[in-house]
Amino acid sequence: MLVLVTYDVSTLSSAGQRRLRLASKLCQSYGQRVQNSVFECVVDAAQLTLLKIKLGEIINPDEDSLRIYQLGNHYKNKVEHIGVKPSLDLEGPLIM
Amino acid sequence: MLVLVTYDVSTLSSAGQRRLRLASKLCQSYGQRVQNSVFECVVDAAQLTLLKIKLGEIINPDEDSLRIYQLGNHYKNKVEHIGVKPSLDLEGPLIM
Numbered sequence: 001m002l003v004l005v006t007y008d009v010s011t012l013s014s015a016g017q018r019r020l021r022l023a024s025k026l027c028q029s030y031g032q033r034v035q036n037s038v039f040e041c042v043v044d045a046a047q048l049t050l051l052k053i054k055l056g057e058i059i060n061p062d063e064d065s066l067r068i069y070q071l072g073n074h075y076k077n078k079v080e081h082i083g084v085k086p087s088l089d090l091e092g093p094l095i096m
Numbered sequence: 097m098l099v100l101v102t103y104d105v106s107t108l109s110s111a112g113q114r115r116l117r118l119a120s121k122l123c124q125s126y127g128q129r130v131q132n133s134v135f136e137c138v139v140d141a142a143q144l145t146l147l148k149i150k151l152g153e154i155i156n157p158d159e160d161s162l163r164i165y166q167l168g169n170h171y172k173n174k175v176e177h178i179g180v181k182p183s184l185d186l187e188g189p190l191i192m
Binding site for chain 2: 004006008034035036037038052055056059060061062063064065066067068069070071072078079080081082083084085
């Protein structure tokens with residue numbers, strides 16, 4: 001399923017920058033960064049549980065806001081993009 | 097249906113700040129701002145069409161990235177929040 005992770009963290013502090021970097025690295029192991037603080041991850045139920053646990057260990061719940069949206073398996077016509085940085089098709093063929 | 101609008105715009109310039117303000121004001125007329133650049137809007141199909149047209153007029157497609165995700169009508173168990181700034185229930189009773 002496609003899971004959207006949006007992470008609002010103050011990057012004015014180096015600790016905030018570090019948390020965003022860690023969350024970005026984690027999310028990118030399941031998918032891609034489509035905007036500065038928006039990640040699209042393709043996961044199954046077990047991976048989603050693990051992703052949530054790991055994200056919970058990274059964020060500072062007193063300062064940061066993390067939201068997770070489940071878009072299900074049939075998401076291709078539910079996502080639209082306007083402007084720069086269009087995303088890859090995560091499940092499409094890999095052209096070398 | 098719930099529609100998620102994520103808007104990545106450089107706020108280093110005053111023009112970028114202005115576009116984010118305008119997009120925020122527009123999206124908040126259909127819902128709420130849940131993170132700095134993430135908006136949840138509850139709209140019907142006609143409102144969604146209108147929202148996209150208006151957002152298209154605000155953003156600069158050469159600089160900004162706008163993504164729109166449709167979460168459907170049964171979205172309450174598809175959204176999770178961790179950390180600060182939990183969102184309101186947009187369709188819940190209004191307690192005065």
